[in-house]
Amino acid sequence: NAGVTQTPKFQVLKTGQSMTLQCAQDMNHNSMYWYRQDPGMGLRLIYYSASEGTTDKGEVPNGYNVSRLNKREFSLRLESAAPSQTSVYFCASSPTGDMNTEAFFGQGTRLTVV
Amino acid sequence: AQKITQTQPGMFVQEKEAVTLDCTYDTSDPSYGLFWYKQPSSGEMIFLIYQGSYDQQNATEGRYSLNFQKARKSANLVISASQLGDSAMYFCAMREASHASGGSYIPTFGRGTSLIVHP
Numbered sequence: 001n002a003g004v005t006q007t008p009k010f011q012v013l014k015t016g017q018s019m020t021l022q023c024a025q026d027m028n029h030n031s032m033y034w035y036r037q038d039p040g041m042g043l044r045l046i047y048y049s050a051s052e053g054t055t056d057k058g059e060v061p062n063g064y065n066v067s068r069l070n071k072r073e074f075s076l077r078l079e080s081a082a083p084s085q086t087s088v089y090f091c092a093s094s095p096t097g098d099m100n101t102e103a104f105f106g107q108g109t110r111l112t113v114v
Numbered sequence: 115a116q117k118i119t120q121t122q123p124g125m126f127v128q129e130k131e132a133v134t135l136d137c138t139y140d141t142s143d144p145s146y147g148l149f150w151y152k153q154p155s156s157g158e159m160i161f162l163i164y165q166g167s168y169d170q171q172n173a174t175e176g177r178y179s180l181n182f183q184k185a186r187k188s189a190n191l192v193i194s195a196s197q198l199g200d201s202a203m204y205f206c207a208m209r210e211a212s213h214a215s216g217g218s219y220i221p222t223f224g225r226g227t228s229l230i231v232h233p
Contacts, residue, residue, distance in 0.1 A: 031217075042225040043223040045222075048218060049218075054216055092221070094219075096216070098219070099211065099219035100147050100209075104161075108157050108158065
């Protein structure tokens, strides 16, 4: 029962370095999301993908890019990491066309940029 | 304006007592879904309970119930008989038709409430 799998779980980057956060789901969901969680701010949407081949910006997209590689995978890339991107990142997925089903979350990636 | 408002940054409750975590929402859609998640210190997001806007009865799942007051746009989570393991962050979330793209109803989250259960 894998559900949504994120890698890595922890990462420390130096300012200016790049990295890609990986996310894969095995529930055949069309919709996938990337959120960041900061203390006192809840979860804020970075990017989402309603279906394979489509991506759209969320509330806080600056400094990030995404790729929906196929139906299963949705990656988040930081091209030049900044300390302001220190956060916990969550990938989530849900069936498209169904607002009555919960979103399923990965375990999260704790990223520190020094 | 925030779509989901959780006004209690922190709450304390005695073990075995009931506690209510507040959530108000803002939408003009007639159709929407409301969700509560639990995030323990280990970090994962655990789905607890769901309430649909057309549901006549309040949702219940074990010790969790959702006090849904549609006219007041509130969806408070009630935890009965609190346990030490209930200590966690709790997030209220909403999915609505007007915040959708390509058929994807994008979940919007509140800022969360930290619950501490005292023995």
